[in-house]
Amino acid sequence: MNTVIFDLDGTLADTSGDLIAAANHCFREMGAGDVLDPVRDAGVALRGGRRMLETGLARMAHPDPEPMVRDYYAVLLEAYAQAIDVHTRLYDGAMENVERLKSAGFGVGICTNKPEALADQLLTRMGIRDAFAALVGADTLPVRKPDPEPLFEAARRAGGTAKACCLVGDSDTDRNTAKAAGVPSILVTFGPSGEDMAALEPEALIGHFDELPGVVARLLRGAGSA
The missing domain is CATH 1.10.150 (DNA polymerase; domain 1)
Known part of the structure; x- marks a missing residue:
């Protein structure tokens, strides 16, 4: 997968x-x-x-x-x-397009540098924890992003393999993680640092989550055989 x-x-x-x-x-x-x-x-x-x-x-x-x-x-x-979810808001279209990816046969997971317990708490409070097959946090493994192993572990826990994945992120840490892993990165431009993402030269940029399924399909075409 x-x-x-x-x-x-x-x-x-x-x-x-x-x-x-x-x-x-x-x-x-x-x-x-x-x-x-x-x-x-x-x-x-x-x-x-x-x-x-x-x-x-x-x-x-x-x-x-x-x-x-x-x-x-x-x-x-x-x-x-x-007070973990007082001001926090999902970005427009995030979960709708996570579900679109799942319906298209992709496994989905999270790899974050937030401590795992806090990430789990936040996702649960927002009612979306069960949407993700994997959650790897900063302290799940002995290493954290930009080391590629947390990304590999998230892919495995989501039902895939280390090389048949892509990472959606918003920072140089995410770009460097994907680069170290030898997989594509997709960076979002709608976050606070969005204007800086193009300079990181990811494989793709998206300005709205509605763009994500098409970009993923293009980048991961044939990756399952890798």
Whole structure:
């Protein structure tokens, strides 16, 4: 079976608002108030919790940020778990086209650098966990994206093989993961960093999920024999 593996944050859903709220919870505990802006810093949020803490501490001109990032990362994750789906929204057409891919015979899964338990919690709260045959998070394996093994594992768990898949994502991490795996990448241009995706030279770009089934069919034609 050919499989389509999706990144989560910034690809299937805009999770930036809830991530920034969790980071700002940490900065308030530090006595600095809300350091990150939900609109301006949406792209930072989708790079993960540590990046948000690093960015905020740099703006605060903190003299020794590394211990603070280490100490507050768990605080951020706890705050995020407590309010994981307040602002998060699926991108237009995401699940409709996941179902179209499944109806066309593709296996579908998720490979994310969000911790697996949080990813599972979010997908369950949004009512879409059962739509995906596989979920591989940042801590599912000893390595994470851009190492290709999480992508390979997601493809296998979704019923496919390592080389008969493609990765749908929104970042250089996703592009580099697919490149390391030797499989096509499809990057979305509707997320916060969408204008930067073309420079990464993926095999395809999509501006709406309605474009995805046709692009997947073209890229994975004959991949099942690989």
